[in-house]
Amino acid sequence: MFEIGGKMLKSRLFVGTGKLPDYSLIERMYYEAGIEVFAVAVRRIGPNTKHTKNVLEYIPKDATIMVNTSGAQDHKEAVKIAMIGRELTNSDWVKVEIEKDTKYLFPDSFETLKACEILVKEGFKVFPYIYPDLNLAKELEQIGVEAVMPLGSPIGTNKGIGCEVLLKPIINEVKIPVIIDAGIGRPSHAAQAMEMGADAVLINTAIATSADPLKMAIAFAKAVEAGRLAFEVGILKEYEYAQASSPLEDFISG
């Protein structure tokens, strides 16, 4: 069990629900892969929209909903989405994601900081999606966010931990939880993030767009658990030359 956002959770794997072929998979992930936190987005629904199904109807009532402000271009839009989210879900967990650029989907640090300041004051549990920027992470910690969510690599790229040298200082220096979000494409990437000392990971594309999202969610859940156990034990240092495992004396002489 670990504590985050005022809750005690068992699973350190958070899952985004975008691009899922079928929302009924959410319930199976909850029961069969032990996923407790699901991210959702706010979009127009009804006449002239692509979206007709409401994802909330598919999320088990004991699961935690993390409202993502994706689609917001600035802090004002993000705050509005968070307010809508709280009204509809009663969940005060909000992932602040603000992007102006749609090619790389890099988060806008200035707008993110402004939105977080407002949302913390409004009583939200705030989880900002950020660049792996230690100064920004520290600033956000000061403001009172629940955790920071630095990217591993750009959203949906499956490239994995592309910037370990930038992520490690954040994990080492901030006291709030660090959730590696975005770009993680394989269970081994997730295990690597956990071995580094991340508190959790958020995966969407790598699970949702796989041939079998439920099976892949289970694979990620196991990898996250394995990586965490290894971190808790302590990863051993690397050596330049071989270190014999068997004793190097009392050989048979033939």
Add this chain to the structure above:
Amino acid sequence: MLIRVNDKEMEFCGNILDLVLSLNLNPKTCAVLVNGEIVKKNDWESFVLKDGDYVEIVSFVGGG
């Protein structure tokens, strides 16, 4: 009376609750913004839409 709903113009007379129900949407899982401002659910029945109002109906979809 003409209003705009999610960028589509439509003829409509009534309050917000009437509009949501007429579009076969579940009032419990939708939020409504009129001219960019959120209207609290408790006010849906008393909020009568006016000519030219811009209504956005939003809900939750899969997202990361």
